[in-house]
Amino acid sequence: MAQITLKNLAHSYHANPRGEQDFALKEMDHVWQDGGAYALLGSSGCGKTTLLNIISGLLRPSQGRVLFGNTDVTDAETAERNIAQVFQFPVVYDTMTVRDNLAFPLRNRGMDAAYIQSRVAQIAAMIGMDHILDRKARGLTADAKQKISLGRGMVREDVNAILFDEPLTVIDPHMKWELRTQLKQLHREFGHTMIYVTHDQTEALTFADKVVVMYDGRVVQMGTPEELFETPAHTFVGYFIGSPGMNLFPADIRGSTAHLQGAAVPLGAAYGPITGRTQIGIRPEYAVLTEGDGVPITIRRVEDVGRHRIIRGEVAGQPMNVIAPEGMPVGASLTHVRFTPDRVNVYADDWRVAPAGGAV
């Protein structure tokens, strides 16, 4: 086990990248703590898998170094890095039995037969396949195959890290929940560093202690689920995390007030002069419909999603979502929306600006 450090790392699939746009991963410096459970979250094509493959050594980065602890492993083969990886689609060795599939990584490393047997039994029990250990893997359902892949990823105890590349895509929803819980439990038990790639925020937020949000080849924020929710570092994080995502409005920031098309919105803190395109972001959870206090809103539609309602409307010419608690009457008298001042974030050119006072 080891802390993973990425130094000036960047990767391009072009042989001669001509500019930043040619890079699948833009230059980054990050440290992944030993024993952490990380989720790598982002939309498709943002570089999640590229980053994962660089860590596991399946891909050599075009620049920068990868360090495990204090050892530079940039040029080390995957096998030398002692990493386990589970892929998006099930990879099983069809002609082998389930037992041989699970034992394969251990046998390849010349482990002792008695140990292999007990370890395979343990993992099989965990993924619920102990009753079909002697079946051939061919002909099993995609679910079962993916469970074998997961099992093979977890069978080695001494790995530096276990990497998961959207491993639950092909699994049914109820099984997803169960497996995710098991992964979490496994993490607590053995303390492996785990990096879990996904584009499903629920999956990321429930699995990880720290969520790493990627956007367009960059890590835009690395933080706890709470940090991502309360203080998204980038408008993409605001939009991507939460359902519906954060509302964004172009606004002029003057001191502790934001001006959007005539209306003034009080902010929780004072801001110094900001350069660039400024926006304010407010989560639908922190906006309240009122009968005259705040900014005027035109309500277009109300969606009842069970435990709350989502009000889709328009503020200052921009679409705006508000979450209204169950039971609150929504009527024509509600013409304004009030934002909770200290929950309003300010962005300049899509990046969050900290208030001048330094608070929050």
Added chain:
Amino acid sequence: MDKTQNNKAWFLVLPVLVIVAFSAILPLMTVVNYALNDTFGNNEFFWVGLEWFEEMVTSDRLHEALGRQILFSAIILAIEVPLGIYIALNMPKKGFWASVCLVLMALPLLIPFNVVGTIWQIFGRVDIGLLGHYLAEFGIDYNYTNDPLDAWITVIVMDVWHWTSLVALLCYAGLQSIPQAYYQAARVDQASRWAVFRYIELPKMAGVLLIAVLLRFMDSFMIYTEPFVVTGGGPGNSTTFLSIDLVKMAIGQFDLGPAAAFSIMYFLVILLVSWVFYTVMTNLDKEEGK
């Protein structure tokens, strides 16, 4: 759910039936006619029953040709299948050189059979052939026209040259369909090169390999043109395979009755062996799935 039955649709199959009848069934029945009758020309036929079949079944000549045929098919399969797999594994996976390799591999397959025969016939000649001449220069006694072993070597090398590409291309297609994740998983699992071949590549290639073996078996079992052009079945009868023998009998000696009986048995043997092949291999496939 009720389905509308419209039996008129069967009429749409009729044109196909007519074409197949004229192109396959009627010619085959003509052969059956010759196999059961004796004729002295003028379309006069005398019923002989199974006499020709009995003659053929007990004929030493046919037994020898069959033996040579089986040996030939066995040897070329034993060479072409492993060699084809080996080539497929070592071909570039993508880029400019992959295209170059594909074109080069496909070339022998595009050459007409009798041209292949002619190429090797000339190539191997001791007087003017590049191969034959230089072998003689190096003091190797090689002459496919009077040494049966040399004739066999020539015919086999020619077939390997002509057809290994087919096996290689089919295997290559099979290999190309393996998702990258399998190789990546194997690297993560620290699998050896042999394990990658045995547990990833071979199982994924099994389907196309089955087709390759079947095609190569059938084609080699029916081979005629190339050895006929190179050796004419000689020296003596040493490279007279079943088809060559059949043609000698039917057209050379004009023994139409025995030749027709021979054809029918030949056809049935190929049908039977192919069927056995197919059933055995698909059953293997199913058992593994259990």
